[in-house]
Amino acid sequence: MKKLIEKVAVITGGSSGIGLATARRFIADGAQVIITSRNQCILDAKVAELGDRAKGIRADVTDMNDLDRLFSEIREKYGRVDVLFANAGIAPFSPFEAVTEDHFDSLFHTNVRGLFFTVQKALPVLSENASVILNASVVAQSGLPNTSVYAATKAAVRSLGRTLAAELSPRGIRVNVVSPGLIETSLWEKVGLSKNDVDAFAAQVVEQTPLRRAGKPHEIAATVAFLASDDASYFTGADLVADGGMVQV
Template sequence: MMKKLEGKVALVTGGTSGIGLATAKRFVAEGAYVFITGRRQTELDAAVKAIGENITGVQSDASKMEDLDRLFATIEQEKGHLDVIFANAGGGELVPLGAITEEHFDKTFNTNVKGLLFTVQKALPLLPEGASIILNASTTTTMGTPAFSVYSATKAAVRSFARNWTLDLKERQIRVNAISPGVVPTPGYNLMGLSDEQVQDFVATEAKNIPLGRVGTPDEIAKAVVFLACDDSSFVNGIELFVDGGMAQI
């Protein structure tokens, strides 16, 4: 049986944990050779070991242009092209209006917006006609969240990128889609400044607002990313695919 990404070369930024790692695993399982990035070498090495085959880890901070240049030089040297990009690297912290600092704003926008933009732009010379680009957005593109305005603004920008780049790349038949996960507990929740207990309380509270009555898993998001990456979605372009159990749809 033909695998969905047989022979494809893919990049997953922020691929050391959570949704990124789950997607890298799915990509490899579907026949792709995958490059993953992460800022911390120890976690990167652990992710590569966990996947085991058809995987290369490249230490890279998406907000640093020199890191991106080194990343794409590595991909070009090893594989010569890139069929799929999952621009997933990003994060945020809970900071309410009135307490937002310039440092918080710059850190969030530099990774989630600037880093994502230049990840895609610097990859363009490696993308053949018909490649697929998937941008990781969030249900916060349409739903308000207390103390999360800066992060939410970055994800709204990501959604806008998908619409506009669909037009910029139409002559090359490159598809650009955004995926918007709902509540999906990952290590990133702790990085937002929440303790394990606070994460559990948040998840329990949010599950009540989800029609399916539960939160999602990283692998559920990964399966949707595979759909957008492969030929099953060959006529899907410029969309925002919500994978949220219905939370943002009601």
């Protein structure tokens, strides 16, 4: 059964990793999907791959003009947004003593400010009873080394999920959070650590994970699809942790 049929869904950062896997899942579930990326060439290639139920709009979530244009174009073409997956984010890691102002500011600029204003700018076009899903991370709970700033941004996202759930509930809009554990995506190529350090970090996380493996993007996509659907109609303010049991066991 297609649980998102006739729904209009927006996924920021939808051209790779969890965002792209979620776009595939939403389309399989019947939705019309709009994905964003900062890179037009990559965006065009992924939309061609996804097919005629996908549309790409180039947008940088840290640029307010881009966000205004994004939701203006969506309003003009579709009239509404039924599902918003605020997924765009960055994940450079750094030892605490090596954190610079630029490192700190860039992470909060994208992961918190960008996400915050994505939801705010979407408000006029969000349908009644829409579903908003925020992408956080298990690192907000786990205290892993080298993630001090990244983890703080994801803790802020979790906090926003609670507050926005309360503020948007009069419109019937549900706001929930998904917190992935270690997931096999290209994001790991961008954390700013050497391959040996990344491999060591991943091995450490897997060792702490009862299922003894990293997750797959499609597994997080399934969690997001649940939160987007009417199956989760009594979920708001929740944080679904999909981490193979890392912080739960």
